[in-house]
Amino acid sequence: MDLSNLYQRALNFEFLSAEEGVFLFENAPLAELSYIANELRKKQVPYNKVTWIIDRNMNTTNVCTANCKFCNFYRIPGHAEGYTTDIETYKRKIDETFRYGGEQLLLQGGHHPDLGLDYYAGLFKQLKALYPNLKLHALGPPEIAHICKVSKVSYHEALTTLKAAGMDSMPGPGAEILDDRVRRLISKGKCGAQEWLDIMEVAHQIGLTTSATMMFGHVETILERFEHLVKLRDVQAKKPADAKGFVAFIPWTFQDVDTLLRRIRRAKNDTTAEEYIRMIAMSRIMLPNVKNIQASWLTVGKQTAQLCLHAGANDFGSIMIEENVVSAAGAPHRFTAQGIQDAIREAGFEPQLRNQQYEFREMPEHQEQVIDY
Numbered sequence: 001m002d003l004s005n006l007y008q009r010a011l012n013f014e015f016l017s018a019e020e021g022v023f024l025f026e027n028a029p030l031a032e033l034s035y036i037a038n039e040l041r042k043k044q045v046p047y048n049k050v051t052w053i054i055d056r057n058m059n060t061t062n063v064c065t066a067n068c069k070f071c072n073f074y075r076i077p078g079h080a081e082g083y084t085t086d087i088e089t090y091k092r093k094i095d096e097t098f099r100y101g102g103e104q105l106l107l108q109g110g111h112h113p114d115l116g117l118d119y120y121a122g123l124f125k126q127l128k129a130l131y132p133n134l135k136l137h138a139l140g141p142p143e144i145a146h147i148c149k150v151s152k153v154s155y156h157e158a159l160t161t162l163k164a165a166g167m168d169s170m171p172g173p174g175a176e177i178l179d180d181r182v183r184r185l186i187s188k189g190k191c192g193a194q195e196w197l198d199i200m201e202v203a204h205q206i207g208l209t210t211s212a213t214m215m216f217g218h219v220e221t222i223l224e225r226f227e228h229l230v231k232l233r234d235v236q237a238k239k240p241a242d243a244k245g246f247v248a249f250i251p252w253t254f255q256d257v258d259t260l261l262r263r264i265r266r267a268k269n270d271t272t273a274e275e276y277i278r279m280i281a282m283s284r285i286m287l288p289n290v291k292n293i294q295a296s297w298l299t300v301g302k303q304t305a306q307l308c309l310h311a312g313a314n315d316f317g318s319i320m321i322e323e324n325v326v327s328a329a330g331a332p333h334r335f336t337a338q339g340i341q342d343a344i345r346e347a348g349f350e351p352q353l354r355n356q357q358y359e360f361r362e363m364p365e366h367q368e369q370v371i372d373y
Contacts, residue, residue: 001023006020006023006024006028007028010024010285010288011036011039013288014288015230016285016286018227019226021226021282021285021286022226025278025279026222030278033278033281034281036281036285037280037281037285037311038311038312040284040288040312041284044291044314045291045292048348049314049350049352050313050314050344050349050351051292051314051358052316052317052319052340052341052344052354053104053317053318053319053353053354053355053356054097054101054102054104054321054337055097055103055106055137055318055320055356056093056094056102056105056320056321057106057320057321058085058107058108059073059085059110060084060112060120061109061110062081062083062109063075063076063082063112063113064076064112065077065110065111065112065189066111066142066146066189067187067188075110090127091130094127096321097321101364102321103134103135103355104134104135104355104356105135105136106138106171106318108139108140108143108173109139109143111142111143111146113150114150115147115150116147116150117147117150117151117153117162118151120147120162121161121162122165124136124165124166128165135355135356136167137169138162138167138168138169138171139167140170140172140173141170141173141175141191141199142173142190142191142196143174145190145195145196156202156206159199159202159206160206163206163207168209169209169356169357170200170203170209170211171210171211172200172210172246172250174187174191175213176190176214177220177224177225177228178193178196178228179224180193181224182219182220186219193231197232197235200212200235201235204235204238204239204245205239205240209244209357210245210246210247211247211249211250212232212246212248212250212290213249213251214229214249214250214251214252215251215253215254216254216271216279217253217271226286229282229283229287232246233286233290236290244357247292247358248291248292248293248294248358249292249293249294250293250294250317251276251279251280251283252296252298252300253271271300273304276304276308277307277308277311280293280295280308280312280313281312283312284311285312292314292315292358293314294315295308295309295315295316295317297316297340297343305343306343306346307347309344309348309349310348315354315358319335319337319339319340
């Protein structure tokens with residue numbers, strides 16, 4: 001393979017194979033790889049703004065049967081620390097989110113054996129009745145697959161019902177690495193790779209905007225990372241012309257503190273800053289049909305995320321008023337609304353508040369600063 005030829009094909013927005021992606025990742029100088037990705041970014045997002053969002057990650061429940069070996073957050077059914085969030089807690093935290101300038105709830109939870117489609121549809125309707133302007137960025141393919149099994153419904157029925165109940169968009173959790181060899185090792189109880197992809201395809205067909213993710217740096221091979229990107233790209237290529245499909249891609253690093261995956265599989269997060277920047281650049285190159293690439297400051301920190309803005313990333317994600325799952329595995333980084341804007345400016349860009357559809361928002365006139373989250 002020839003680097004110059006691959007560079008030119010990438011600049012032409014051609015689809016590179018997984019093997020070609022691995023070659024670039026392993027052989028291209030970081031400066032050249034960053035340059036190519038940044039040029040693509042400037043064509044796809046032709047302004048000097050970096051977007052960010054104010055939202056809150058809440059969990060419907062911590063009861064889960066998926067048995068993910070990288071998760072310290074879940075509790076098995078019947079555990080004394082298991083809970084299902086009550087409506088008063090939702091109200092208190094949503095009110096607080098609005099005071100902080102947010103308008104969205106990123107709502108996820110575990111594979112609770114007793115919570116099916118009726119429960120989630122009822123919850124969404126109740127939340128939208130209480131807060132008509134609230135945006136629900138909710139669930140994810142593994143939870144949809146679980147809901148379908150519990151309620152014995154199809155993906156299409158589950159998603160159309162949830163959309164009608166108030167689900168505005170769907171995040172992309174549970175992708176990890178979209179290869180069943182890896183999934184059997186790290187999260188045997190979750191849906192398979194093809195199920196994840198099929199659910200996203202149905203979501204796009206009914207007009208739900210979604211995002212895609214990858215958690216890397218554990219037991220996967222480099223080739224499996226790039227096969228993951230190709231699979232996402234192929235699903236995006238099938239979306240209806242008037243649908244956004246995957247509005248963004250967010251790769252993050254495995255957080256290993258006290259996880260079963262580290263103890264049993266000896267998986268340790270050794271991802272360097274350079275490797276993460278390379279993955280951001282390659283995400284831009286391998287996904288020419290996904291407009292927005294987000295740098296995960298939560299897992300790699302401020303300085304590495306800032307460098308990613310010069311290597312293909314155009315989004316800095318959320319201040320995350322609340323986040324429980326990744327933080328429980330050791331992610332130590334935090335941002336306030338002012339802090340995230342300062343970080344973007346320090347990197348040479350203009351911060352721009354957005355919503356989940358990547359539409360620009362004005363900064364709220366009256367906004368309390370997050371003090372403790």
